[in-house]
Amino acid sequence: MEIKSINQLKSLLDENKISVKEIAQTYIKKIKEKKDLNIFIYFDEDKINDQVKEIEKLPNNKKLKGIPIAVKDLFCTKNMPTTAASKILENFNPTYESFVTQKLINEGSLFVGKTNLDEFAMGSATNTSYFGNTINPLSNKDNPLAPGGSSGGSAAAVAADLCLGSTGTDTGGSIRQPASFCGVVGIKPTYGLCSRWGIAAFASSLDQAGIFSKNVTDASILLEEIAGHDERDSTSSNVAIPNYSKKFNSDLTGKTIGIPKEYTVDGISDEINAVWEDAIKSLEKKGARIKHISLPHTKYALPTYYIIAPAEASSNLARYDGVKYGFRADEAKSLDEMYEMTRSEGFGKEVKRRILIGTYVLSAGYYDAYYLKAQKVRKLIANDFVETFKECDLILTPTAPSAAFPLNEKQDDPIKMYLNDVFTVPASLAGIPGISIPYGKDKNGLPLGMQLLGKHFNEQEVFNAAFALEKDYE
């Protein structure tokens, strides 16, 4: 019996056609079969079986009872170690549960494991992990592909059918881009919709938790559960969370969809542009009005992001110093030497690169030229969206400039790798919600993704349009 969606699995459970234990066994088997893809950093059958006993005791009206969920290994979890894919947190066992994962536990979800990611979520291919690459489940044997990143493990887990949904975090595209690469749905909600409490920080003003799933309905069901105000996160917003899926409306009559000209960049394949055209037509069919718009500061988004994010990261990662927890180099002879050795050995190349960039842009004499300037540009970019949303309800763009690329490509060229985020970064800087849904394929049959961006806290409208697009594509 094929498990396809959250609602279907819930019906099966309600009708006693499947038990939580059987769900667990089904997924344990699948995960073991796909071990070669290196999707999980942590997977432990016993831990899953322990949860089964607890979940079975819960009443059936728990919204996610028995739903198999994979958790990005950036979320601190009490019952499973948390590494952030870094040697520096190898063997770190939090004594606390992140806000997001706690909410999922409260509703009875079954955590199948902790998924691989780029170290501290810094990367676009899940290839900077201390625990090795994750392989895109859509690859064929001769040509292993990257799953995208940084939440590549979580995207791959859904794509490989090793869970029904997974958590991710998106700082500059870390949910949307891997969703696109793996052919799944991925939503990054408005900054502040989900609490960051218990998520190892990369760039605090950009980090936002979100969801991967097989379809838009499941994404909305899961997002509804993990959203909500948390007084332990000063940047978490106190807004009412609607029951998104109950309010789905795929009739887009009266809605205006903006098509930004700045997202037609050089080097993007005709295939992607063609798919974009198809998606535009599809939305028109649903009654939407199409408007060609301009987001004039888009071209500054990437450099702005690669100043602000590393600046915050350089400070956020200072706590990993070998003093309190995690890895400590033990041959050091002085405190300074301990820091140097611990952090040199404990962090990977990409993390160190970003710490150095961040330290540089915050240094005396460079702060005004880089960090302060970047903050000003960030405001301009955010304002582009504010202006645009006065005349549009949503914006439609491709999610990424390409389909999944081969595993070893771009490995040695950070700039090329950073270009992957070109379509996702502006929304991150503006803090607005964005979803990527699979739409169309390239000439090799690899999935492409369309990105829908909406107004602050208007996830409902984003879901509606995504739902319409998804139905049409199916």
Add this chain to the structure above:
Amino acid sequence: MSNLLKGNKYEWEIVIGLEIHAQVKSNSKLFSNSSTAFGSKPNSQVSLVDAAMPGMLPVINSYCVEQAIKTGIGLNAEINNYSVFDRKNYFYADLPQGYQISQYKFPIVGEGKVSIDFKDGSSKDIRIVRLHLEQDAGKSLHDQNPTKTYVDLNRSGVALMEIVSEPDIRSAEEAGLYISKIRSILMYLDTCDGNMQEGSLRADVNISVRRPGEEYGTRCEIKNLNSIKFIKQAINYEAKRQIEILEEGGIIEQNTLLFNTNSGKTRPMRSKEEAHDYRYFPDPDLLPLEIDQKVIDKLVKSIPELPDERKRKYVEEYNLSNYDASVLTADKSVSDFFDRVINSDNLLKDSAKIVVNWITSELFSLLKENNIEIAHSPISPEHLGRMVKLIKEDIISGKIAKDVLIEMFESKAGPEIIIEKKGLRQLTNTNEIENIVDEVLQENKKMVEQYLSGKDKLLGFFVGQSMKKSKGKANPKILNDILKIKLSKKN
């Protein structure tokens, strides 16, 4: 008053600015709910946030914000409706986050001023640049193990107010008066417990010297001084050191110094070249602090009477000198005690000076000998008030009163009981005193003769003998008068 310091060649002016770090009086830390109690078991008051565990976030403690605003009001300073928390980045073992959350460009409190009082009755304003909120670090313990350093994070995250003065201070004495004044204001406001021994109030001293009329010299910063005595010692030592270097044609290097309390000398901690680049930037985990004017207005109304107001009242209503009034008001508990004495009986308002003398001399020395705070004085303000009244009414003499006071201190009893029980009531009955005088003159006939032949100084001897005979109870004025009359009659 001239504050110039004489070198071998020239006279020098010392220029001092202070950065005072005052621990906010609050049950919980600035960004977490852990306790701030002093002296607890190491690492027993450390939350996940204080230990900087992955994914932990700071949440501002609004009580600490209110305390900072109240302090700003008490320092006659501007309160900023908009302020920002920044990260000050540096690595140290007792700094778990790898940065201290502080305020850099936009502090919560802006410019203010406090006034300091000198013994000669004059006073001077010291301008305040700013006050900002920041977290304290933990404590590194280097003396627990020969090869290891231990870290205690109980203090990590405790709220501090950094109060920065303009370089308006010109001597060690002024620095001492300034820090006492700040301490006193904070204690009146109840925003800091003022306990310097426990480190609740510490200061960094910025000091330079110049010849009068010249530009400011290069300054050095002496870090982390926790007593007024050490602050003064450090300033005097450092000023002399700088003057010697300059007079020998050297130049002052801008250094951060530590003061060794044993040797009384400063030594370099780090030079300007080694100075940290703290890479301040706004903390993205915290929103800017926006304070409604209504909140500030409400806090203004909650401000208690401060030392300067009390001082004015003492001078105007009780005719105390400026200096006496500032000594009294420096310590809120002393001033409170004085107020209670004065308010215990309307008649005492005219004897305020006598009350001050009894508090600052006899009571202080008793308290000091027994190591008791005035707030816990065994002699209640009401008892002291009654004792002063008994002196005024000639029931006891000032001399006897000193013994009564000791008795009151030991027994906690009221003065009347002690006087009655011990029969210390002053002799004012002239007949009785006459009898005593007669006896003394009778017993010392030779002395009387000498006196009569011109040795006037012997009057004191007769007073002493008579007083002794009366067991100290004779009213000195009456005794004197009677003696003079009787002796003149013998002539």
